[in-house]
Amino acid sequence: MTTRTGGELIQDFLETYEIPFVFGNPGTTETTFLAAVAASKATYVLSLHESSAVGIAAGYALITGKPSIVSLHTYPGLANGMFNMRNALMSGVPLLVINGQQDSRFLIHNPVLGAPNVQLAQTATKYAYEVTRTDDLAVALQRCYLHARLQPTGPVFLSIPMNFMLEETEHATFKKTRIIEDVVPHSIGEVAAALAAVPRGKLAIVADYAVGAAHGIDVVSRIASALGADIYAAPFHVQGTVDPLHPNFRGQLPPTTKKINETLGNYHTMLLIGEKVDTFTYDGLQALPAELQVVQIAPAASQLGFDFPCDMAVLGDVHATLDALASVLGAPTAAADGRAISDGALDAKYPASGPHASDALILAVLRHLDRSTHVVTEGSSEDAIVQDMAVSLGFRNVHFSPRGGGLGWALPLGVGIGLASGKHAACFVGDGGSLFSIHALWTAAKYSIPSIFICFVNNEYRLLKDLWCNVMGTTIASTHFVGLDFSDPDVDMQKVAEGFGARVETIDAVGDVGDVLARALAHQGPSFLIINREP
Ligand SMILES: Cc1ncc(C[n+]2csc(CCOP(=O)(O)OP(=O)(O)O)c2C)c(N)n1
Numbered sequence: 100m101t102t103r104t105g106g107e108l109i110q111d112f113l114e115t116y117e118i119p120f121v122f123g124n125p126g127t128t129e130t131t132f133l134a135a136v137a138a139s140k141a142t143y144v145l146s147l148h149e150s151s152a153v154g155i156a157a158g159y160a161l162i163t164g165k166p167s168i169v170s171l172h173t174y175p176g177l178a179n180g181m182f183n184m185r186n187a188l189m190s191g192v193p194l195l196v197i198n199g200q201q202d203s204r205f206l207i208h209n210p211v212l213g214a215p216n217v218q219l220a221q222t223a224t225k226y227a228y229e230v231t232r233t234d235d236l237a238v239a240l241q242r243c244y245l246h247a248r249l250q251p252t253g254p255v256f257l258s259i260p261m262n263f264m265l266e267e268t269e270h271a272t273f274k275k276t277r278i279i280e281d282v283v284p285h286s287i288g289e290v291a292a293a294l295a296a297v298p299r300g301k302l303a304i305v306a307d308y309a310v311g312a313a314h315g316i317d318v319v320s321r322i323a324s325a326l327g328a329d330i331y332a333a334p335f336h337v338q339g340t341v342d343p344l345h346p347n348f349r350g351q352l353p354p355t356t357k358k359i360n361e362t363l364g365n366y367h368t369m370l371l372i373g374e375k376v377d378t379f380t381y382d383g384l385q386a387l388p389a390e391l392q393v394v395q396i397a398p399a400a401s402q403l404g405f406d407f408p409c410d411m412a413v414l415g416d417v418h419a420t421l422d423a424l425a426s427v428l429g430a431p432t433a434a435a436d437g438r439a440i441s442d443g444a445l446d447a448k449y450p451a452s453g454p455h456a457s458d459a460l461i462l463a464v465l466r467h468l469d470r471s472t473h474v475v476t477e478g479s480s481e482d483a484i485v486q487d488m489a490v491s492l493g494f495r496n497v498h499f500s501p502r503g504g505g506l507g508w509a510l511p512l513g514v515g516i517g518l519a520s521g522k523h524a525a526c527f528v529g530d531g532g533s534l535f536s537i538h539a540l541w542t543a544a545k546y547s548i549p550s551i552f553i554c555f556v557n558n559e560y561r562l563l564k565d566l567w568c569n570v571m572g573t574t575i576a577s578t579h580f581v582g583l584d585f586s587d588p589d590v591d592m593q594k595v596a597e598g599f600g601a602r603v604e605t606i607d608a609v610g611d612v613g614d615v616l617a618r619a620l621a622h623q624g625p626s627f628l629i630i631n632r633e634p
Pocket residue numbers: 182478479480481504505506507528529530531532533535557559560561562563
């Protein structure tokens with residue numbers, strides 16, 4: 100019987116599943132794992148902070164649809180990566196997070212770096228496990244990789260004591276699993292009949308991230324055309340999920356419960372495709388009106404009827420089920436003609452002079468980008484503006500704010516998307532948000548990953564100031580804020596970004612934007628473009 104060391108099993112695993120990259124940040128407990136990766140065909144992509152390692156891995160997984168492999172240091176490293184693992188969990192992004200545990204032979208003595216890693220990981224993963232014998236390693240790796248990918252997709256955690264990499268085992272079989280999951284409910288006709296019975300104009304389709312992940316945007320458009328349904332994007336979707344130029348597209352559902360309730364109150368039935376009609380702020384009403392009929396299609400049983408009761412819970416592969424639905428409904432085979440883009444209306448809404456003149460700079464940046472560009476935003480005050488502009492201009496690949504709520508997601512996500520697609524993503528971030536994982540710039544510089552960051556500089560947490568005023572019923576001028584300014588001294592974002600290896604330019608005139616972007620698009624690495632925002 101041939102034997103393999105744990106480290107060789109890691110190599111077999113990477114090779115079997117054709118995994119090109121391991122994203123990570125190492126420590127003592129990963130030394131033996133690192134040596135295994137060094138001897139494999141995979142490339143280790145170093146990040147200087149775990150939030151960036153997890154975020155870059157997530158961006159890579161968003162594009163490939165396969166679990167990305169992340170290697171984190173025991174407890175402290177894992178803790179640093181946790182918020183982006185949680186963002187990934189809430190958005191169905193598949194990751195296999197591996198960490199090194201202390202040597203199993205002296206865990207009993209409670210050594211330095213020995214830690215309850217599984218317990219820590221549990222709140223940010225769908226499954227977390229620590230192997231207790233080298234003999235179990237091959238099964239555990241395959242289980243965790245497969246289950247990150249199976250529905251509901253998401254992060255899975257595997258803790259491996261560092262000594263196992265050097266131990267021998269006879270249990271070394273790897274199988275590359277062919278996944279067949281194009282499940283369509285047998286009674287799809289019932290679903291079609293229920294939807295077709297809704298009075299015209301009274302059906303709202305809410306498309307969550309599952310639509311984007313399943314490449315289902317076009318079929319949703321065709322179903323909406325067949326049924327005369329309005330289309331909404333679920334809030335905080337981290338995948339492009341709708342065709343913004345579809346004539347029936349009505350925008351993203353608002354982020355507050357009352358406004359969602361008011362919007363959905365105009366309809367008889369909601370078809371929710373995916374997991375969530377997500378909400379950010381509770382303001383006195385449940386998001387779903389009690390009388391609204393709810394039909395939900397989701398790829399995982401755990402997502403059905405979970406947040407809210409539903410009248411019809413439909414379990415099925417999203418793409419296959421929507422295809423079947425479209426065919427039972429006799430939906431048109433081609434998408435409807437797109438809405439015309441009204442450039443004049445955008446110019447009038449975002450004028451290049453006046454108190455918010457820098458809005459026009461944002462518009463100019465988007466106008467100079469190819470419409471297939473992946474646009475990433477994150478939790479800054481400009482999110483709504485970027486979203487409005489991107490939707491109006493017809494961008495489909497738009498990734499809005501992380502559903503887990505943790506800032507520090509967008510910047511590494513943009514790097515991971517750039518690595519996977521070979522094309523520059525355009526990532527719009529606030530100066531505050533960008534500082535939570537600014538290290539991702541260095542990784543983009545080190546590995547020549549095309550990426551563009553448009554950073555809004557105001558040296559404050561403006562969004563939190565606005566929220567404060569809303570909640571407390573005050574105004575910016577009349578409020579003594581604490582904890583919401585990082586001025587005096589200002590953080591010098593230019594020097595910070597340069598220090599991490601980015602090209603930095605400041606955009607201050609609409610007429611310069613074309614040249615600035617041409618230089619950024621020509622650069623196979625990170626460009627950090629600063630837009631100074633008015634108070
Ligand atoms: C990891 C993390 N820490 C803190 C917060 C709370 N938070 C929400 S919005 C915000 C301010 C963001 O500032 P910036 O990106 O500069 O945008 P601005 O508010 O100035 O528009 C903060 C700190 C968070 N969401 N995630």
